[in-house]
Structure formats: C-alpha cells, structure tokens
Amino acid sequence: MSIKLKKHIKVAALLACTAISISSCNKTDKPNDPAPIDDKDPKYAISYSTKNGSFMLPISDLMKGTISPIGTGTDVSSIFTWEENRIQKGKYFYHLDPNASKFGKYVLENGIVQIIKAIPLNTLSNLYLGWHSWLDEETLAFGPRSSNEYTIVNVKDMTIKASGKIDTGKDVPKDHQLNLYTFLPQGNKILIGYSLYNKLNKVTYDTTYTATLDYPTFNNFKITGKDLRSNPIGPLRNGYFHKFKENGYTYLLTYPMPVLGGNKPNMPTGFFRIKDGETKLDPEYFFNVSKLRNGDNQLGVEYLGNGKALLISANDATTNVKEFDDWWYAVMWEYLIVDINTQTIVKKLDFPLVSNSRSAIVDNGKVYIAVNDPKADAIYIWQYDPIKDQLTRGAKIVGGDNDTPMLFKLK
Numbered sequence: 361m362s363i364k365l366k367k368h369i370k371v372a373a374l375l376a377c378t379a380i381s382i383s384s385c386n387k388t389d390k391p392n393d394p395a396p397i398d399d400k401d402p403k404y405a406i407s408y409s410t411k412n413g414s415f416m417l418p419i420s421d422l423m424k425g426t427i428s429p430i431g432t433g434t435d436v437s438s439i440f441t442w443e444e445n446r447i448q449k450g451k452y453f454y455h456l457d458p459n460a461s462k463f464g465k466y467v468l469e470n471g472i473v474q475i476i477k478a479i480p481l482n483t484l485s486n487l488y489l490g491w492h493s494w495l496d497e498e499t500l501a502f503g504p505r506s507s508n509e510y511t512i513v514n515v516k517d518m519t520i521k522a523s524g525k526i527d528t529g530k531d532v533p534k535d536h537q538l539n540l541y542t543f544l545p546q547g548n549k550i551l552i553g554y555s556l557y558n559k560l561n562k563v564t565y566d567t568t569y570t571a572t573l574d575y576p577t578f579n580n581f582k583i584t585g586k587d588l589r590s591n592p593i594g595p596l597r598n599g600y601f602h603k604f605k606e607n608g609y610t611y612l613l614t615y616p617m618p619v620l621g622g623n624k625p626n627m628p629t630g631f632f633r634i635k636d637g638e639t640k641l642d643p644e645y646f647f648n649v650s651k652l653r654n655g656d657n658q659l660g661v662e663y664l665g666n667g668k669a670l671l672i673s674a675n676d677a678t679t680n681v682k683e684f685d686d687w688w689y690a691v692m693w694e695y696l697i698v699d700i701n702t703q704t705i706v707k708k709l710d711f712p713l714v715s716n717s718r719s720a721i722v723d724n725g726k727v728y729i730a731v732n733d734p735k736a737d738a739i740y741i742w743q744y745d746p747i748k749d750q751l752t753r754g755a756k757i758v759g760g761d762n763d764t765p766m767l768f769k770l771k
Contacts, residue, residue: 404721405468406730408757408765413437418471422728422741422767423754430759434473439466443766444598445489447500451770452476454500454515458487465518468770476518483523484509489598493543495550495575501543505596506557508538510578526552526573528581535560538569541594542603542612547637550575551584553593553612555622566627568593568614572639585640589648590614590630592622600718601660606667609633609642611700617657617674619687620716629658629671631700647703649673649696658696662720664727664746667701670720675713688716691734697746709744710751717764730757732764739764 402418409415410429417433440446440455447454453466453473464478481487490505495512499521503510511523532538535558542553550573557564570585570593594602595615602613612632615621628650632641649658653673661670672693674680680692693716695709712733719730727744741754757765 402468402471403723403769403771404728405768405770406757406765407436407440407768408760409763410760414440414443416440416468416473418468418770419755421755423743423752426756426758427741428757428759432471436473439464439473439475442488445487446599447492447502448768449494449515452515456481456487456489456502461487463513463518465515479518479520481511481520483511483520490596491541491543491594492598493545495545502598503540503543505598506539508540508554510540510543512576522576522578524578526578526581528571531571531581531583532556539564539592541592541596541615544603544610544634545575546572546634546639548575549573549639550578551634551639555592564592564622564624566591566624568632568641570634570640587632587641589646590616590627590632591624592616593632595660596621601662601669604663604669605636606700608636610636611669612641613658613660613669613671615659617659618677618681619684620659621657625657628655631669633700647698647700649698649705652705653696659718661695661718661729662722662727664697664722665725667699668706668746669698669700670727671696671698672716672718691715693717695729711742715762715764719764719766721767721769723769728754728767730765730767732762741767 402420404419404422405416406419407416413435414437415429415433416436441457441459445456451468456463461482462478463481465476466473467476484504486504488505489502492502495501498514498516500515501512508526512521514521537557537559539555539557544551552571554569555564568587568591571583574580593612593614604611614630616624616627618625628648630649631647633645634641656673658671658673661672663669673696675692675694680690691713693714697706699706715732715734717732721728729742730739731742732739739757743752743754
C-alpha cells in the first residue's frame with residue numbers, strides 16, 4: 361500500500377491549547393534530552409509507517425527521548441494490512457484482513473506483536489470496516505462501510521456468534537438500503553443509528569433514523585425515531601471516535617463532513633444523546649458544534665472525561681480544500697475542547713493550523729497527542745494538562761513518513 365493511499369485511510373488527531381475565554385494557556389516546548397525506551401512492561405504503544413514498512417513499538421514514557429523503529433518494534437505491514445480495520449482493547453489488537461479474509465487477535469507483549477489466533481471470515485460482502493462496537497468485555501460487533509451487514513465475534517475463544525444482514529421487513533422501502541453507523545447495546549435490545557440510501561438515484565437522505573433489534577436474536581426490527589438535525593450519526597470509517605457514556609447517557613457525534621464523513625456539507629457536526637434504556641434520541645438535546653465555529657465541520661479525537669471531548673475542526677474548508685487530497689494534506693486543522701453539558705467550546709488549543717491527524721490518548725487526566733505540524737522539525741508528542749492549562753512537548757518521533765503515528769494506551 362502506498363504512503364499516499366495509507367494517508368487516505370487515516371484521519372487525524374493532534375493537540376493544542378489556547379483559551380477561547382479569558383483563561384490563558386502555558387506552553388512548554390523545550391526539547392527533552394534523548395532517553396532510552398524501556399519496553400519490558402510498556403504502558404503505551406505507537407504505530408507508524410516508514411519507507412521500509414509500518415511498525416508498532418512499545419513505549420514506557422511518552423514525554424522523554426526519541427522514538428525510532430530502528431532496532432526495536434515489530435514490522436506490522438503484513439499483520440495490520442488495512443489500518444482502519446484494526447481494533448484495540450488494552451494490550452490486545454484485532455484486525456480484519458481484507459486481502460486474506462481472516463480476523464485475527466494479537467497481543468503486544470515482550471516488546472513485539474504476537475498472534476494469538478486468526479479465523480476465516482467470509483460472512484461479509486465488503487471487508488472494509490465502517491464501525492465496531494463492544495457489546496460486552498468479550499463480545500465485539502463490527503460491519504462494513506455503508507452497509508446493513510454485521511458480524512458478532514466472541515474474542516475470548518475467537519468464534520463467530522452471529523452474522524448477517526439486518527432484516528427490516530417492510531419498514532425500509534423497496535430499492536432502498538439501510539446504511540448502519542451506530543450499534544449500541546441497550547439492555548436486551550440493540551439500538552442502531554442509520555441512514556437510508558436510495559439505490560436507484562444513489563442518494564443518501566438527510567434523515568437520521570434510530571431503530572431497535574432484539575438481542576441476541578437480532579429479530580424484531582422496529583423504527584423508533586427520525587431526526588433531521590444532523591446526519592450520519594457516527595462515522596463511515598472504523599476507528600473514529602464518536603461516542604462515549606456519561607451520567608446515564610450515551611453521546612453520539614455526527615459526521616456530515618465531506619469525504620471523511622457522510623458528505624452532507626450543509627448539515628452541522630454535533631452531539632446527539634440517548635438515555636440508558638431508551639430507544640430513541642433525546643428530542644430536547646443537540647449540541648451544534650458547527651454553529652459555534654462559523655459552520656466548520658469537526659471530527660472526533662478522544663473523550664477527556666467530565667463532559668469534555670477533544671475534536672479537530674476543519675478551519676474554513678470551503679476556502680482551503682481545492683482538490684480531493686486537501687482533506688488530508690491542507691494545513692487547516694485546529695483542536696477544540698468542547699463541553700457536552702454546557703454545549704460550549706471550552707478552548708481552542710494553542711497550536712498553529714496543522715495537517716489532518718487523529719492520535720490522542722488520555723491517562724491520569726492528561727492528554728497525549730502526536731502533533732503533525734508541517735512547520736516543525738519533526739512530529740512530537742505533546743501533553744496537555746487541563747488543571748495547569750499547560751502544554752508540554754515530549755518525545756520526538758523520527759524515521760516515519762508524513763503520516764501521523766497512532767498512540768495506544770495498553771493498560
């Protein structure tokens with residue numbers, strides 16, 4: 361896979377800090393002295409591509425030293441062949457290989473990525489994932505982009521529990537298809553969020569639908585709601601942050617952005633929410649983020665806790681995007697911290713506009729982000745401390761191409 365193509369299947373996350381209100385932001389960008397990386401019991405991992413392949417490395421400290429794939433790490437080019445098909449939970453990684461039609465479970469231990477088990481998977485007509493959802497600690501659901509198909513796998517023993525198409529009966533019109541974006545367990549039901557695609561005129565409607573299915577039979581499809589405030593309710597590409605739970609609600613981010621989302625440029629990016637046990641969206645709640653950013657669309661990066669989420673925002677994409685590749689390469693992205701309770705933008709983080717990237721983890725209340733600033737001498741990991749309102753530059757990442765590395769928290 362070419363570097364250019366790989367960039368087209370990644371999307372972004374960086375970090376930064378500057379007050380939108382009257383608070384100020386302290387920034388520390390002194391380079392750290394090189395330090396050895398201890399990978400015996402790593403807390404983190406980093407995955408990135410180089411001219412010699414893609415590598416995954418264990419990292420014990422994100423704030424010190426220089427990170428390089430030379431002499432360490434695992435070449436995962438033939439393991440994680442399609443980055444958006446990779447799913448992580450702790451030290452375990454799962455991957456659906458579209459070339460070999462197999463689903464594998466891997467672990468990062470003793471400094472290397474090791475296979476646990478791989479099983480054939482030919483139950484889906486399209487092996488490029490659009491979404492995944494953990495139904496419990498051992499049960500993983502996933503499905504293709506723009507499809508009504510799903511597969512359920514028990515990842516403990518690596519067996520397929522269920523697979524098929526959602527049977528909508530007569531509730532979906534003839535010559536239309538349900539395109540699934542959200543798959544949410546709600547007690548003995550599965551709540552799904554979807555759009556309708558007209559296969560004759562090749563148009564996806566603006567309406568966001570919710571429906572329920574019985575679990576674990578996946579029978580008894582029932583439409584529970586329709587909403588025109590934004591669409592689609594979740595991303596088209598697997599691995600993009602779009603949901604989190606807090607205080608009895610699940611918050612769901614919409615992805616109307618062209619190319620990287622639902623190609624609904626006239627609709628806003630925003631958060632819906634649904635109460636635990638309910639079967640439809642809260643009609644009184646919609647956090648319209650785009651309205652606060654002059655109509656710009658956003659992508660999700662990470663949940664920060666206490667009602668806060670980190671997003672990246674395409675600054676004036678109408679002006680900055682002149683061709684298709686600009687959605688990845690144009691230096692137009694900025695980082696926002698939003699509050700879903702007050703429905704406000706808390707901060708615009710103090711970085712210059714950067715390239716599209718999505719790479720952040722949260723640990724002990726602090727956020728760590730791999731920042732791809734084209735004007736910097738390298739990609740760096742930055743830490744943002746919300747208590748001190750401070751950014752600090754950490755480890756330097758060398759040996760990679762222009763893609764932004766992905767960070768993982770292993771424990």
